[in-house]
Amino acid sequence: MVLKPRTGNQYSIRKGEWSAVVTELGASLRELKWQGEDIIVPFDPNKVIPCCNGWVLAPYPNRVTDGQYTFDGEDYQMPIDEFDRSASLHGYAYRYMWQLEDLGESHVMLSWRSPDLAGYPFDITVTATYALEEDGLNETFTVHNNDSVKAPWAFGIHPWLANGKRSVGADITPDNEPCRLTIPCDTHVTVDEHLLPTGEEPVSGIYDLRDNPTLEGRGFDDAWTDIVDRDADGGTSAVFTRPDGIRVTLTGDKTINSWQVCTGNEIGAKVRQPGVAVEPMTAYADAFRTGKDLVVLEPGDDYTTRVTFRADRV
Template sequence: MTLELSRGSFRLVVDPDLGGAILRAHWRYMDGRDVAIFEPSEPTFDPFGNGCYALVPFANRIADGRFSFEGRDYELPINRPQENVAIHGFAYERPWEVARATSNSVSLFQRFAESDNPYEYEAWQEISLLDEGLQIEVSVRNAGDRAMPFGLGIHPWFARSPGTTLAFLSQGTFEQDTRNLPLPKLRQVAAFNPDHPVRMEDVPVIDGCFANWTPLHARIVRPQEGVVFEITAGGALRHLHVFVPDNRNVFCAEPVSHVPDVVNRPEFGPAHAMDVLQPGEVLSGAMTLRAKIHSSVGG
């Protein structure tokens, strides 16, 4: 079952059964064209490729699906066997319930408790259309009986159409080991700085977390289509993970709360760590995307 939301010139399709994902989001441009905000997707058996979805209860990878916390060893299901990692949590692979729906917003709920998984949680998504775009709010509550490390993220796919650029400010990205997992050595890069926006078609592949994304703002310009997407994040989503795959003409700019595999890497310190939630505690984050007409368009 899919839900269609609309407000002004914006439309989107959400599939609660398919990980609560946004399959399509469009902006009706001033000349009547429908501009895809996220890379459109159809219902598939590979939820990783869906247009935009929530990452709960952690973002990105946990190496070998294992970690130790407060004297206990934990194992998670491996959902990317080719890399032997648990990736992006569990919420995007499982259905969500519709708690409330209007013509321009939907509230989704997911209760997670499985016998082979140490996590128990309740998660909420609030997906709303705005006058100028959309907002996604994600929250998770520790529904278990012990403290656990939690994280969040939002995973939008964007088209790498010709000339598309991405720009944001950060302290840099981390060096990586042979498994493309981060090392606690920050590498400052001029690329992606607003003074040096990166043409995404020139990026063959990248999979890196950018630390201390400040302010929590990114700008995607698609000059061929005459549009600009302004992304802002809030709450726990203090880092930006950028991913360009080698097999699709797309990229991700993912607001996330923590560094990949940081639960196994205490040397990163609290600024990059997952949040420890006591039973009943809640972690929340949000992403807002506003669509604008590019300055190159006359008027």
């Protein structure tokens, strides 16, 4: 018997100067290259995905305190993924093999229907489409509520934007620091020792990323909200510029309300990634508990989020 990779089938797509690989496991974006350069940090298809690389974060991104929430008058308990923080992390979709719906030379579409889970019994189907164009990667994620009851929903993705180097562990910090990052937000989300939200504050000091600063002296696993400088269609863009002159623009549509950034400074050396995680989200952590920016899917509802990757040289 020939074994397929442990992350499932690998769906390779290509167009012009761009190429990408999406895995059957979690519909994760395993690889994205432009002009032969890694735009995201890739991972081994035969090993555990090291640090949420390329995950589709559904039906919620980030953390839920104690894995507990109340929705429409009912209480729910989800599994605790981070015992030291007593939190559930990044939903369920990354744990499952997704069904291939369509595959072409430059696009792939996969879907996942949620099982009847004790912590999330709602019947939803999520469709992920990755489509390469001459100017970059377009991602479209649509959730459909198959159920006869309302369902809670929040969403994000977890790309690690490559810094252009291949260092490991603590050596990643000096590689990240010359990189520049723009996050167009007026508000920083404060957290406790478990990285769970405690409030919001106006951006200042190291948390003001509106003017494209370097990451020198900036170590984050933080969220920002109150997005400014949206485009005419309501889109929002984070811009990551590497010392080698490659500039990556990650744009989320009008459904994106927050950005999460993780430089990985506190992550264990074995799984730390040579880059910076820049995560567009429809809602930041604990949305299932707080209701902030939570989407309530009515029976039969669809909800779509679109994200694009672009790259150029400066």
